[in-house]
Amino acid sequence: MKIKDSTALVTGANRGIGKAYVEALIKRGAKKVYAAMRDVEAFKTSSPDCVEKYKDVLELIPLDITHEGQVASAVKGDVELLINNAGIANFTGLIAGETLSSARQEMEVNYFGTLSMIRAFAPVLKENGGGAIANVLSVASLANFPVLGSYSASKAALYSLTQGVRAELAHQGTHVLGVYPGPIDTDMAKDFPMEKSSPEETANGTLQAIEEGQEDIFIDIFAIQFQKDFQNSPIGIAKQFAEMLPESVS
Numbered sequence: 001m002k003i004k005d006s007t008a009l010v011t012g013a014n015r016g017i018g019k020a021y022v023e024a025l026i027k028r029g030a031k032k033v034y035a036a037m038r039d040v041e042a043f044k045t046s047s048p049d050c051v052e053k054y055k056d057v058l059e060l061i062p063l064d065i066t067h068e069g070q071v072a073s074a075v076k077g078d079v080e081l082l083i084n085n086a087g088i089a090n091f092t093g094l095i096a097g098e099t100l101s102s103a104r105q106e107m108e109v110n111y112f113g114t115l116s117m118i119r120a121f122a123p124v125l126k127e128n129g130g131g132a133i134a135n136v137l138s139v140a141s142l143a144n145f146p147v148l149g150s151y152s153a154s155k156a157a158l159y160s161l162t163q164g165v166r167a168e169l170a171h172q173g174t175h176v177l178g179v180y181p182g183p184i185d186t187d188m189a190k191d192f193p194m195e196k197s198s199p200e201e202t203a204n205g206t207l208q209a210i211e212e213g214q215e216d217i218f219i220d221i222f223a224i225q226f227q228k229d230f231q232n233s234p235i236g237i238a239k240q241f242a243e244m245l246p247e248s249v250s
């Protein structure tokens with residue numbers, strides 16, 4: 001599909017990669033962008049310039065993707081492109097921790113929240129000719145990062161979901177894209193002592209891949225190398241990540 005003159009909805013649009021998606025969509029000529037976020041009023045206060053500059057194209061909508069009522073209210077009949085960007089990382093391992101609450105929360109947002117959005121929007125996309133869904137996964141979807149053990153598991157669930165909905169929605173012509181970033185320079189990765197790529201690179205690469213009809217994309221320099229290493233040896237790369245286990249977890 002073409003981004004120019006399209007209508008898109010982005011989750012977690014108030015900051016990080018989500019905000020970069022909104023700006024990239026508008027720069028590429030999207031007709032309308034629904035920027036979905038948990039706290040619309042806070043965004044209006046923190047980003048008045050953005051709200052004013054894009055007022056003809058942008059509509060802010062309140063949305064916590066784990067809240068079924070809010071997901072239902074967020075369904076807009078003109079959406080052709082759904083970007084499932086919202087996500088959380090609690091930086092917890094799988095074993096340490098008194099309860100399962102952190103792991104459950106990651107699964108609730110990253111997996112069930114995204115699934116809930118896709119189920120809500122699939123009929124709209126069908127009605128609008130098929131359209132596209134982009135799910136923001138992670139290289140950690142494919143190999144567990146022990147520093148983010150339970151996050152990796154939730155993103156692995158999202159990987160399977162992405163394959164499943166791609167098959168289930170093929171008959172209605174919906175293009176399902178998986179995005180697998182490495183470390184990106186946002187709040188989520190602020191305590192990660194690694195080289196990071198820009199959110200703008202992820203956003204622009206995703207939109208280009210949507211236009212080209214690609215399915216799984218590795219955009220930043222870390223992700224591109226990861227993909228090569230993963231194809232050579234999935235076990236090898238999991239072992240490499242295991243060596244990055246922090247003292248707090250081991």
Ligand SMILES: NC(=O)c1ccc[n+]([C@@H]2O[C@H](COP(=O)([O-])OP(=O)(O)OC[C@H]3O[C@@H](n4cnc5c(N)ncnc54)[C@H](OP(=O)(O)O)[C@@H]3O)[C@@H](O)[C@H]2O)c1
Nearest residue numbers: 012016017038064065086087138181183184186187188189
């Ligand atoms: N940064 C990286 O290194 C990296 C690497 C690979 C993949 N990713 C993925 O990229 C996506 C965007 O992350 P980011 O780096 O931009 O992180 P971020 O700066 O922490 O932003 C996360 C966004 O998700 C939103 N969000 C969290 N829980 C939500 C919920 N229940 N309902 C709706 N929105 C919710 C946040 O909203 P609030 O502002 O209200 O909290 C925020 O807008 C995530 O899916 C993440 O897993 C990031």
